Amino acid sequence: MHWLFSLPVSALAIIPIQAERPLRVTTDGAEYCQTLVLRLAASPNATAELPRFLGEEGRHLCANGRYRAGIAKLRRALRAATAEQRGG
Amino acid sequence: MSDAPRLPGLRPTPPRLLQSAGFRFALLFIAIYSVAASFLVAVLWWATAGALDRQTIASIRTDASTLVERFRESGTPGLVEAIEERLALDAQNETIYLLVAADGRRLAGNLRDWPTAIGEDGTWFRTRIQHDGGVAEARVHRRDLPGLRLLVGRDESERVQLRLLLTEGVAWSLGAVLIFAGLGAALIRRALQARMRPAVATALGIAGGDLSHRVPLSGQGDEFDRLGATMNDMLDRIASLMAGLRGVSDAIAHDLRTPIARARAKLEESLNTAAGEAELRAAMEEGIADLDNISRVFQALLRIAEAEAGARRAAFAPLDLPEVLRDAAEFYEAMAEAHEQRLETDLPEHLAHVVGDRDLLLQAVANLLDNAIKFTPPGGVIRLEARDTGARIEVAVSDSGPGLPPQDRAQALDRFYRADSSRHLPGSGLGLSLVRAVAQLHGGEAVLLDAMPGADPPGLRVVISLAKL
Amino acid sequence: MMRILLVEDDVEVARFVKKGLQEAGHTVEHASNGRDGLFLAASESFDMLVLDRMLPGGVDGVRLVETLRQQGNRSPVLFLSALSAVDERVKGLKAGGDDYLVKPFAFAELLARVEALGRRPSSEAPVTKLKVADLELDLLSRTVTRSGRKIDVQPREFRLLEHLMRHAGQVVTRTMLLEKVWDYHFDPQTNVIDVHVSRLRQKLDKGFDKPLIHTVRNAGYMIRAEG
Numbered sequence: 001m002h003w004l005f006s007l008p009v010s011a012l013a014i015i016p017i018q019a020e021r022p023l024r025v026t027t028d029g030a031e032y033c034q035t036l037v038l039r040l041a042a043s044p045n046a047t048a049e050l051p052r053f054l055g056e057e058g059r060h061l062c063a064n065g066r067y068r069a070g071i072a073k074l075r076r077a078l079r080a081a082t083a084e085q086r087g088g
Numbered sequence: 089m090s091d092a093p094r095l096p097g098l099r100p101t102p103p104r105l106l107q108s109a110g111f112r113f114a115l116l117f118i119a120i121y122s123v124a125a126s127f128l129v130a131v132l133w134w135a136t137a138g139a140l141d142r143q144t145i146a147s148i149r150t151d152a153s154t155l156v157e158r159f160r161e162s163g164t165p166g167l168v169e170a171i172e173e174r175l176a177l178d179a180q181n182e183t184i185y186l187l188v189a190a191d192g193r194r195l196a197g198n199l200r201d202w203p204t205a206i207g208e209d210g211t212w213f214r215t216r217i218q219h220d221g222g223v224a225e226a227r228v229h230r231r232d233l234p235g236l237r238l239l240v241g242r243d244e245s246e247r248v249q250l251r252l253l254l255t256e257g258v259a260w261s262l263g264a265v266l267i268f269a270g271l272g273a274a275l276i277r278r279a280l281q282a283r284m285r286p287a288v289a290t291a292l293g294i295a296g297g298d299l300s301h302r303v304p305l306s307g308q309g310d311e312f313d314r315l316g317a318t319m320n321d322m323l324d325r326i327a328s329l330m331a332g333l334r335g336v337s338d339a340i341a342h343d344l345r346t347p348i349a350r351a352r353a354k355l356e357e358s359l360n361t362a363a364g365e366a367e368l369r370a371a372m373e374e375g376i377a378d379l380d381n382i383s384r385v386f387q388a389l390l391r392i393a394e395a396e397a398g399a400r401r402a403a404f405a406p407l408d409l410p411e412v413l414r415d416a417a418e419f420y421e422a423m424a425e426a427h428e429q430r431l432e433t434d435l436p437e438h439l440a441h442v443v444g445d446r447d448l449l450l451q452a453v454a455n456l457l458d459n460a461i462k463f464t465p466p467g468g469v470i471r472l473e474a475r476d477t478g479a480r481i482e483v484a485v486s487d488s489g490p491g492l493p494p495q496d497r498a499q500a501l502d503r504f505y506r507a508d509s510s511r512h513l514p515g516s517g518l519g520l521s522l523v524r525a526v527a528q529l530h531g532g533e534a535v536l537l538d539a540m541p542g543a544d545p546p547g548l549r550v551v552i553s554l555a556k557l
Numbered sequence: 558m559m560r561i562l563l564v565e566d567d568v569e570v571a572r573f574v575k576k577g578l579q580e581a582g583h584t585v586e587h588a589s590n591g592r593d594g595l596f597l598a599a600s601e602s603f604d605m606l607v608l609d610r611m612l613p614g615g616v617d618g619v620r621l622v623e624t625l626r627q628q629g630n631r632s633p634v635l636f637l638s639a640l641s642a643v644d645e646r647v648k649g650l651k652a653g654g655d656d657y658l659v660k661p662f663a664f665a666e667l668l669a670r671v672e673a674l675g676r677r678p679s680s681e682a683p684v685t686k687l688k689v690a691d692l693e694l695d696l697l698s699r700t701v702t703r704s705g706r707k708i709d710v711q712p713r714e715f716r717l718l719e720h721l722m723r724h725a726g727q728v729v730t731r732t733m734l735l736e737k738v739w740d741y742h743f744d745p746q747t748n749v750i751d752v753h754v755s756r757l758r759q760k761l762d763k764g765f766d767k768p769l770i771h772t773v774r775n776a777g778y779m780i781r782a783e784g
Contacts, residue, residue: 022216022223025184027175027198029220039176068181068221075179082177376663383661384744387641391743394642403644418713419739422752447643451743458747 028071033062036074043081051081109280114273121265129258137250141227144242145212148229151183152240159233164195167236171196184217184226184241199239206230217243224248283312287319299327332396344382344389351378388518395448395525409442409474409481409554410435412450417472420457428466431457434473440556442481444530449554452526455519456485456550463489463548471539480532480553486539491546497536523552531555559604559675560584564594564621565637566613570660574607577664578671591616598625603632605675607667610638610649619652626653633674637662643742665776669728676727687722690782692761692769694722703761713738714757721770721780730777754778 026032040046040055054077061070151174159167171185175198186197194200199217206213209232217226225248228241286304293301302323303316358371417433424431453472460470468488475482492500501524520534527534532553539547561583565571568589575585586603588594591612598606598621606625608618616624622634636649636657646657656670687694691704699715701708710718717738721729731750735741758770767783 022218023203023226024200025198025217025219026200027181027219032198036176039172068219072179072181075177075181078176079179379661380663387659387744390641415739419741419745419749419753422756423747423749426752447742450741454741454743454745458745462747 029067030062033058033067033070033074036071036078037062040074040077040081043078045081045084046077048081048084051077051084053077054080108277111273111277113276113280114269117272117276118266118269121269122262125258125261125265129254129261133254136254137247140247140250144227144244144247148227148240148242152229152231152238155238155240156231156233159236164236167233167238168196182243182245184228184239184243186239188237190235190237195236197239202237202239203228208232214244215241217241287312287316290316290319290323294323299323299330329397332393344385347378347382347385351375351382354378385518388522391448391451392518392522392525395522395529398529403445403447404443405446406441406443407446407449409439409449409483410437412446413453413472413474413483416450416453416457420454420461424461424470427461427464429461429464430469431461432469432471434471434475436474436476439474439476439481442530442554442556444554445526448526448529452523452552453483453485455523456552459519460485460487460489460548463487465489476556477553479556481556482551482553484549484551486547486549488539488547489545491538491548492536500536501534520550523550527552527554558582558584559671560586560602561605561607561671561675562586562588562594562598562601562603563607564588564591564598564612564618565607565609566590567609570637573664574667577668581668581672583671590614591618591621595621595624598630598632599628605633605635605671607635607637607671608654610636610640610645618654619649622649622653635667635670635674637667646742663775665728665773666730666732669730669733669777672727673724673729673733676724687719687725689722689725689769689780690767692722692780694719701761703765706764708760710757710760714753714760717753717757718761718780721778724780726779726781728773728776728779733777 037055037059040051043051045051046055054073058070058073058075058077061067061073064070155167155170158170167187171187174183175185184198186199186202187195188202189195192202194202203215206228207230209230211230212227213230214225214227216223218224225244226241227244228239231238231240283306290301290303302320305313305316305320307313355371355375358368362368362371413435414433417431417435421431457470457472464470464487470488471484471486473482473484473486501520520536524534532555535551535553537549537551539549561578563571563574563578563585565574565587566589571587571589575587578585586597586601588597592614594608594612595616606622608621610618612618612621618636618638625632625634633655634653636654637660638645638649638657639660641659646659649657655674658667658670685696687696693702694715695701696719701710701715701718717734720734720738732744734750734754735745754770758768761770762768769780769782771779771781773779
């Protein structure tokens, strides 16, 4: 039934959706977890409390296979490190 | 309302659903409501998703410009680093980048492959992306750099969410619309039927032969009351026509039988007692004269009935009233002279044109002049006048005869009235009755007055008013 | 003498009319329905037709006249009718009838109308002068003279005299005068016509010993030279 009601709504979209196969995103796996962990480690302020805490948590989540959440945590750790850097 | 006669086979069956006007009104109601709801949804979509879109586009555009700037400043490595950094800091997990070399080699970004079949530099497009959580939609912008191709995009999951939300809202509200419209339809249908029922009941009563039914009015003054009032007017008119018809048959029955009986008696008597041929011949001549008189009364009755029924309105034509009246005056002047009376006229050269029946008007005026000449003693004066009173045209005939006491005037306009004092004069007694019928046919009336109030004798003045064009 | 076709379904009225017309010296053929009447009228030649307005047999008087007129038959037609409404008269005349007489009627009225219709001048050449004995009426100068002496008449009297003179030697009834001279189609119930005629008569006969306008008892008036 949903498609029926969404007809008038999707008709309002101006740009057509590409009908091809969905594009695969690479930033959602263990591989990218590793990339981020390395990046965090290379960050000058990685040892500050917040980035370190978030980094630990992210790593832990990634290790448990919860890549999405882990990646989010790692990114926030990197963000915190960057902010620390700018603030300091 | 429940006093409609329950005639078998005439009971009003409720209309089948699609034939019901109430249902059709309801359908219309649903359609209008649906259009309004769709419009509302469209506006809502425009305001929310549109704003979201604009925001996304602006953000992508800025991002892409910054990246291009970065490339100009520090070349490919700088650009790659910038992309990697942006991805690393993207806590919301909504950015999409892809940087490939001219040979298709992937340099940076989070898309695995360059999408096939996309446009030139500067193209905007929307695509689906797959990550471990599932499939989402994204908006992507392409920028080409020397030896490089860059895609900058944003995940539009929020937009999809919004669409789902709106879709759900539309589904609910449409459902509600349908339910309310259906309810409204049923209510309208019931209300319509309830309001129509008195009219239908009345019509059925009439069809059943009882003309006394009238549509009860609700007093709301709405369309149904107007319909009912119109129906009642129509019924009143029909009833008055029927009464007129009955009046004619009554008049024929009562007032033609009398002269017929008289003529018959006279003929029979002379047949039994006539002494000779001469006497018989005389009786027969008298009989023929009586018959002619009867047919004259009959003719007058028919004319009155025609005028009263308004049947002659088809013969209406614009006419020059002063001319018609001058003719009539000239016609009767000779007779007034023979009676040693004076016939004076006061007629304007022109009058606003009257639409009417020349023959009937002429006959009415002739009847009045004839009466006036009959009742005015020698030496008297008869006046024929016409004037425009603004709203009406008035034609008046006055005489210096004995007049008519006020209490007899209303009666005088009725059929077969003859003042006791005039029994000895010839005439059918239908003259004034025709005058009244003709005046009414022309949207006016006939009024009897004293010609010279206070004088003795007061004389009679008959005024016919006619509606103007 | 005229050859007259009478189409009338009422046997009694038909017999009465036929007998009367024959006594007045005319030949009368009678048909009792519209179809027979149409057949007779189309196959034989008549000087005039007297038709009932309502006839049995699918062809009523109006239809009959319309058909005849379409075929080019120009014989004068007099309608007899029980329908007295003015519209009915107009309908009858529009269909091609020349005169319309409402039942019941006096035979004298019918005869006068039949003779007036049947003896209409056949030539359409305009007449400019009418003459009866020593009375002359000039239609161009609109003057009346008797034995060369001018007589003053009012316009309506002129028309009255003209009508009488056009039918000199024939009876003209009061109703005919009312219809033709005044265009009045109702019964004024009094003897107004008599008053007008006697006024005209006084003007014409004053100073002459031979009266010209004669009263025909139970019928109407006739203008003719005495003897």
